[in-house]
Amino acid sequence: MPTMTETIEPYAPSERPRPLTSRDPRLAPWRAFLTAHALVSRRLDDDLRAEHQMTLAEYAALLQLAESPGHRLRMNQLADGIVLSRSGITRLIDRLEADGLVARKHCSSDGRGAEAELTDQGLSRLRQASRTHLRGIESYFLGSVEPVDLDVIERSCDAIRQRVRGDDRAQPGAGDPSEALAPGPTRGPNPA
Amino acid sequence: MPTMTETIEPYAPSERPRPLTSRDPRLAPWRAFLTAHALVSRRLDDDLRAEHQMTLAEYAALLQLAESPGHRLRMNQLADGIVLSRSGITRLIDRLEADGLVARKHCSSDGRGAEAELTDQGLSRLRQASRTHLRGIESYFLGSVEPVDLDVIERSCDAIRQRVRGDDRAQPGAGDPSEALAPGPTRGPNPA
C-alpha cells in the first residue's frame, strides 16, 4: 500500500521519544476535537430529528446508498462506511425498511449476503433532509473553520482513519458520488 | 460542467455566498472528521473497557473531577464538560458511585444541587486507566497528525465549539488542571 505522503518534516509523527503525560499540551487539540465533534454531531442530529424525523446515522446510511452504484450496498460495506457494528446496521436497515426508504435484496453473488437498496421514496427523503443537513454543516462546521484549514483537517483525519484501521475499503469503480444527490438530469428517479 | 478553479479569495468563513451543495468539495473534510472521530473514540473506548472495565465517558467524567478544585463538580458542569444530557450524567455518576469511584455530596450553596466528588479509589483508578488512554491518544491521534497541524485542529475545533454553543463555560479560576493526574508532590489530596 502506498505510503504516499513522504513529507519533508523533521521527524515522523509516529515516533516520538517520551510517553505522553497528562500535562502534555498536545492533549488540548485532542480534547477540542472530542468536544467539537460531540457538539456538532448532536446539533446535526437534533436538526434532522426535528425537521425530518431522521437520525444522523440513518441519514448517513441513505447517503452512502445514494452514492453507490445502483443505489445498493452490502450490509458490511454500509457498516464500514458509517462506522457501525454489524448488528447496528441490521437494525438501522430494519428501521429504514419499515419506513419504506430502503429495500432488502438478496445478494446474487453471495447467498449469505444482503443488500440494501435505496427506494425512490428513500432518495426523495434523503434529498429533503439534505437541505437541513447541508445547512447545518455549513453553519456549524464550515462556518467555523477557515477555508485554508480544511485541507489540514481532511489530511489529518484521513491519516487517523488509515492508522486506526490498517486498511480501508476504497471503491475506485464507484464513479463520481458527488452527483448522487444532485437533482439535475442525471438519472431516472427524480424528486417527482 | 462547472469549473472547479475557485479563486483563493480570503473571505470570512462565516459568510459564504451560495448554499452548500452535495457535491461541494468542502464536504470531504467534514466526512473525514466524522469517520476519524468514530474510529478513534471507539478504539479508545474498547481499550479502556478491555483493560480497565471503564467506558470513555466514565473516564472523561473522572478526569474532569480530577482537574477540578477540590476534586468535585456540580452535575451540570460535568454534563457540559463531557457533552452529555442531564439524565445521562445522573446515570453515569450513579454507576461511578456504585463502583466507589465518586461520592455524591449535597451542594452547600444550593439546596437543589448535587456535587460529585472523586474518591481516592476513583483517583487511583483514573491514574491507572490514564496509562491506557494516553497511550491510545498518542498512538491513534497524535501519531497520525503532524505536530504542526495540531494547532490548526485545536483552533478549528475551539471555533466550532464556540459557534455551536453560543457561550462556553470557561473557569478561569480553576487553576492549572494539567497536574491533576501527575503523581508528583503537587497538591493536597494526594494518593495517600
Added chain:
DNA sequence: CGCAGGTTGTTGCAGATGCAAGTATCTACC
C-alpha cells in the same frame, strides 16, 4: 410574606447500539 417562573437534578420510558451466540453460506484443503 407569597406566589410565578426558572433552574437543578432524578426517574419513567423508549430508542439505539454492541457483544455473544446462532444460522446460513462460502472457501480451502484433503
Added chain:
DNA sequence: GGTAGATACTTGCATCTGCAACAACCTGCG
C-alpha cells in the same frame, strides 16, 4: 465430493443515552 474453518448477517440480551415529566429549590416581583 466432503468436511473444517471462515464469513455474512441476524437475534437475544444488556447497556447507555435522551426526552418528557416530576420534585425540590431558588429568584424576583408584587
